[in-house]
Amino acid sequence: MNSANSAAVVVGVDGSEPALRAVRLAATEAARRQRPLRVVHGFIWPLLHVQTSPAPYTPPGGGLRHQAEDLIQAAVNEAEATAPGLSISGEIIDGEAAAVLVGESPTAALIVLGDRGLGGFSALVVGSVAVQVAAYADCPVLVVRGAQRPDEPVLVAVDGSEASRLAADFAAETAVSRGVPLVAVHAYRHPGSSDPGDMQPLVYDEAKLHGEQERTLAGWLTGLTEDHRELRLTCRAVRGRPGAVLAEASRTAQLVVVGGQGRGEVTGLLLGSVSQSVLHHAQCPVVVVRAPR
Numbered sequence: 001m002n003s004a005n006s007a008a009v010v011v012g013v014d015g016s017e018p019a020l021r022a023v024r025l026a027a028t029e030a031a032r033r034q035r036p037l038r039v040v041h042g043f044i045w046p047l048l049h050v051q052t053s054p055a056p057y058t059p060p061g062g063g064l065r066h067q068a069e070d071l072i073q074a075a076v077n078e079a080e081a082t083a084p085g086l087s088i089s090g091e092i093i094d095g096e097a098a099a100v101l102v103g104e105s106p107t108a109a110l111i112v113l114g115d116r117g118l119g120g121f122s123a124l125v126v127g128s129v130a131v132q133v134a135a136y137a138d139c140p141v142l143v144v145r146g147a148q149r150p151d152e153p154v155l156v157a158v159d160g161s162e163a164s165r166l167a168a169d170f171a172a173e174t175a176v177s178r179g180v181p182l183v184a185v186h187a188y189r190h191p192g193s194s195d196p197g198d199m200q201p202l203v204y205d206e207a208k209l210h211g212e213q214e215r216t217l218a219g220w221l222t223g224l225t226e227d228h229r230e231l232r233l234t235c236r237a238v239r240g241r242p243g244a245v246l247a248e249a250s251r252t253a254q255l256v257v258v259g260g261q262g263r264g265e266v267t268g269l270l271l272g273s274v275s276q277s278v279l280h281h282a283q284c285p286v287v288v289v290r291a292p293r
Contacts, residue, residue, distance in 0.1 A: 018114025026112035042097035163259025243277030260290030
C-alpha cells in the first residue's frame, strides 16, 4: 500500500449502478482517510479501433468519447454530493477496465469498484474485472457488494500468514477510522499435525481444540492493539471451512477484510481460494489485501 499522504483512493466507473454505489463508498472512505479521490474510466474502444468521435452530420455532443466524459462527470458529481469539500479528480484512460485499475494501483492508497459492471454476464456473482483487479493490484482492493451496515463491526480473516497479518493491520486501521469494533475470525477444521507426515488424531477433545485455536489466534494478533490503541478487538475461533465461516459472519458485518492468499493455498494462485470464495459469497463489501510481490 502506498503510504504517501498524496496517495489517492481510486474508484473505477462504467456508468452502472454498482459503480455509482462504489463511488459513494469510495468518497466516504477517502474523506475518512483524508485522501483525495480519483475517478477513472477504462476506455476500451480505441483498442478495438472503434470510432469514438461524433459521426459526420451528428450533434456535437454525440460519440463514445463524449459519453465517457458524461459518465465521469456524473460520478464526480455523485462523489461531491456524498463528501462535500473532498478533493476529487476524474480521468478517462484508454485501455481495458481491469488493466487500467491495476495500472493505477502502485500509486493508490485503495482501489474501489463495484462487484458487477455494464456488460457483465448475469450468471457471474462477481464480475471478472473485480476478480482480476483483486488478484493483481498492488494496493488493497475494496469490492462493493451486499448490504451497507455502518453500525456493524469490521471483520478480518486471520490464519497466521503474512497476507492475513497485512489484512489485520488494514482492518484495524479501518475499524478505528469508522469508530466500530474489529472482529478477528480464525476458521479451523481439525487438529493440525506437529511434523510433516504425522497422522491427525482420530479422537480429540473438541473443547480443548477450540481453546487451543483461540489462543493461537490471540498469539497471531499480538501487538495489534498496541499499534492501534483505540481498537476494540474481539477474537473468534470458529470450526468450519474458512469461506463458509466468513460468508456467514459477514451477515452481521459492515466490511470483510481478507488476505490475498493464506496458509495452505497453492503458491501459484494470485488470488487464494478463500479470498475468491469471500468475494463471491460475502453479504457485505469485501477488501482484499495482497502481500507485496
